[in-house]
Amino acid sequence: MITKISPKEFYIVTNAARRDADLAHFQDQFSGHDDLVQHDFLDTHGLIALQGPSSSSVLQNLTSTPLSHVKFGGSTKTTVLGVADVIVSRGGYTGEDGFEISIPGDEATVAITEAILESQDVKLAGLAARDSLRLEAGLCLYGHDLDETTSPVEAGLSWLVGKSRTGYLGYDTVKAHAANLSGIRRRVGFIVEGAPARGPPPHIPYFPKHSLVSLSRPFALQTLHIIMRC
Numbered sequence: 674m675i676t677k678i679s680p681k682e683f684y685i686v687t688n689a690a691r692r693d694a695d696l697a698h699f700q701d702q703f704s705g706h707d708d709l710v711q712h713d714f715l716d717t718h719g720l721i722a723l724q725g726p727s728s729s730s731v732l733q734n735l736t737s738t739p740l741s742h743v744k745f746g747g748s749t750k751t752t753v754l755g756v757a758d759v760i761v762s763r764g765g766y767t768g769e770d771g772f773e774i775s776i777p778g779d780e781a782t783v784a785i786t787e788a789i790l791e792s793q794d795v796k797l798a799g800l801a802a803r804d805s806l807r808l809e810a811g812l813c814l815y816g817h818d819l820d821e822t823t824s825p826v827e828a829g830l831s832w833l834v835g836k837s838r839t840g841y842l843g844y845d846t847v848k849a850h851a852a853n854l855s856g857i858r859r860r861v862g863f864i865v866e867g868a869p870a871r872g873p874p875p876h877i878p879y880f881p882k883h884s885l886v887s888l889s890r891p892f893a894l895q896t897l898h899i900i901m902r903c
Contacts, residue, residue, distance in 0.1 A: 719782025768810025
């Protein structure tokens with residue numbers, strides 16, 4: 674997640690599994706531009722995600738900042754439970770309303786987490802529960818539904834690429850794929866009847882004239898069995 678804090682300041686949360694690779698990429702791109710770009714690692718910050726239809730009202734009880742002013746994809750630096758410089762970003766990985774909260778310091782992270790958990794509407798949830806929700810919402814996960822060989826067009830993420838932008842890394846590939854949709858692989862989702870499929874299995878010839886489609890790691894939802902793969 675990349676959030677524009679100000680015209681010249683960006684806040685980036687990387688995929689945990691990609692942290693080292695992403696940092697190396699940033700450092701490579703910044704090389705030779707140290708006079709123009711400064712980057713800081715927030716290694717002392719904790720990050721918690723509060724997700725669901727009650728998330729706004731629960732978090733609002735802990736801050737005086739009107740969260741209604743923070744739109745989806747936006748963020749604000751505020752004080753939460755007396756802790757200053759907390760970055761609250763509206764978004765998440767569940768398909769629901771929610772917030773990702775970056776908190777300076779271990780003690781403050783624990784204190785804010787415990788305060789949030791005092792609400793009867795909030796329960797702890799692990800990554801597997803999150804994974805079921807992101808699949809149901811059709812959200813991608815690196816290493817399962819896409820990787821470094823997958824373009825945004827193939828992954829169904831063209832809406833994230835500015836149509837007027839040119840010259841960025843990968844631009845030629847994105848442009849070529851967008852102009853030849855029938856000749857590239859495409860991410861698709863399946864609702865499976867019965868027991869969920871287990872992956873990664875051999876490739877399945879779903880579009881025999883154009884590409885092969887394989888299954889990502891599936892997850893059995895409470896009511897649906899969904900698999901998704903490019």
